[in-house]
Amino acid sequence: MGQITSLFVRKVVGEVEADLDKDALLRSLGIEPNSPVDPSQMVSDTDYYAFLEKIAVAETNGTTLPLRAGAAMRCDDYGAFGLAWKSATNLRGSYERAERYARVLTSVSTYEVERAEQGAFMHLHRGGDRRLGMRISNEATIASIVSISQQVSTQPFTPLAIYFKHPAPKDLEGHEAYFGCPIHFDSDRDAVLVSHASLQTPNQLGDESISQFFDTHLEAELSKLADPNALEHRVRIHVSRCLSEGVPTISDVAGHFSMSGRTLQRRLSELGYSYQTLVDASRRQLAERLLQQTNYSLAEVAFMTGFSEQSAFTRAFKRWAGQTPRSFRLSPPAKPD
DSSP states (O other): OOEEEHHHHHHHHHHSOTTSOHHHHHHTTTOOTTSOOOTTOEEEHHHHHHHHHHHHHHSTTGGGHHHHHHHHOOGGGGTHHHHHHHHSSBHHHHHHHHHHHGGGTBSSEEEEEEEETTEEEEEEEEOSOOOHHHHHHHHHHHHHHHHHHHHHBSSOOOOSEEEOSSOOOSOOHHHHHHHOSOEEOSOSOOEEEEEHHHHHSBBTTOOHHHHHHHHHHHHHHHHHHHSTTHHHHHHHHHHHHHGGGOOOOHHHHHHHTTSOHHHHHHHHHHTTOOHHHHHHHHHHHHHHHHHHHOOOOHHHHHHHTTOSSHHHHHHHHHHHHSSOHHHHHHSOOOOOO
16 A cells, blocks of 8 residues: 655645535544644545545535645645755755655655756656546646645746646646646656756755655655554654653554554564653653753643653653763763664
C-alpha cells in the first residue's frame, strides 16, 4: 500500500467549496482538524484517491479542484524538502532535488528530469490504476510544480507545455488560464516542459551552502526510509511531539500511521521493540535535552515529558539515568568518545 503525506490532504481541504464540511473531510482520513500540520503523517494512496473523487463529485466545479490545490502549495509547506527546493541555485537544481528526495513525501510518485531540445521535461511517474482520484492527484502535482517554480524564480515563470496521460476534462478553461501554455492530454507522459532559460534563471533565495545543508538532512531522511527500523524512529518522534499533552495511547499513535494498534504492536515486536520501550526512550531523550539545553524548571520538564507530578518524573528519570534530574542538569555533558 502506497503512502502520501497528509499535507496534501490539508491543502485540498483548504481549497474545497465553502458548502463542504472541511472538518468531516479531514476526519474521514483520520486527521484531526485542530492538530498541528505534520508532513510525516501519511495516508494510504487508495484512501486519498477516493477522498479526491468524493470531493470532485460533490463540488459544482470539481474540474478545477487540482488547480486550486496546486496553486495553494508553498515551498515552506514541504518542510526540509521545500527549503532544499528554494535554496537550490536555480530551477534545474530544484527539480534535481525533487528527483532525488521526493520519497520523503510520498512512496507512490517519483520524478525525473529529462534533457530535451528546448530545455528539460520534469516527469511525474506514478504507477497503478489511472482512476479519477489518481488523475486529479496528478493534475494537482503538476499544478504545484508550476506554482512553486513561480514562487522561487527571480523571473516570471511559464512552462513551455504541460502533458497528461489521461483524457482532457470537458471544460479546459481553468487549465488554460492556470498554466498559460499548450496542454497535451492523452499524452505518453505526465510532465512539465521547461525552457533552458527558466532552468538556468537563479532562484530568489538560492544559496549553495544552505542547499547542501538541506541535502544532507534529506539524505538522512532517505536512509531512514530505507531502514527497516524507520518505523521505530517515526514512532519515537511522534510520541515526543505529543508528550506535553500526556502520553499518547498506542491506538492514537497507530492511527497517526494509518494502522491499528495491534498491527503497530506486531510490527514493533518484529523489530525487537515494545511500545512502552519506545515511550520511555522518547521521554528520556526529551527530558535529557530539556535539562541540558533549557532553563525550564523541573516541574515544567516533568509536564513537557508527560508526567502529571514532578515526583513521578524524578523517580522515572532516576531509573533511566541513575541520578536525579537536578544532578543530571548540574553535571557536565558527557564528551563523545
